[in-house]
Amino acid sequence: MSKSILGLDKKESANLVDNLNGLLSNFQIYYQNLRGLHWNIKGKNFFELHVKFEEFYTDSQVKIDDIAERILTLQGKPLHTFTDYIDNSSVPVGKDISEDVEAVNLVVNSLSELLKIEREILDLSDEANDEGTNSMMSDFIAEQEKTIWMLNSWLGK
Template sequence: MTTTNLIGLNRNGAEDLAAQLNDLLANYQVLYMNVRGFHWNIKGVDFFELHTKFEEIYNVLLEKVDEIAERVLTLGQQPLHAFSDYLQLSQIQQAINISSGADGIDSLLEGYQVLIAKQRQILNAAGELGDEGTAALMSDYLSQQEKESWMLAAYRGRGA
């Protein structure tokens, strides 16, 4: 039996990396549902602006959910697909019945902090494994979410 997988990565390393990606996937799924809820339930003077912004964000999150799951498959593993698994693994907690724009943004910023930390860890692990595909994905996600975090914090009147 060969020690590398279909794409030439160390089998054990790829398995470990896929487990980290499944953990990330769980966090993305919970954050995605949270932001859907913010979009649906937002009220107040910033309704039109934030209703649109939350929709933009949840569409981006959904795209990343698919990319992460497909990366797990590319590494030769199976992505988690039960919401019960997501809730059990996710560090991001469910945000229920949030209708305040400020509370939604604050919750989103907390979620981004979790994702950013996990993606940095995965980026490092992918680099050590020589997995450029996963590293590139994490690098792209990090740069996007760092900028989005700065912008949302500025919207809330806070510094980075």
């Protein structure tokens, strides 16, 4: 078993890098969806949602950078083209959404998809004894679960 400079198994780290690049791709699609929702939202909830979507995309921007830097820390290379992001994502793409309920549902569905990916990475990072990635995923998961609860409350679910 070959170890990296971080003391982690190189094969397990390479697998984590691949999965983190998938998460990075999905976050980039999620981020762009949020920008579109922020720009295009209309109706009686405009002011509330316009601000909320900006809060979400600002937070996503930080997470995107954190994921890319974790990939680099694990001695990998973060994906950085839109082609790569589209090819490696499962988060739904939201186009021309301006209605409040549809917009919030897109965010909830996107976060649900991100949670699936993050939980897979959490399991892999646990098996690899990669506390840095594990901690990051735990933080993301806890925050996103709360956001889903709050958005579902807004939706009346």
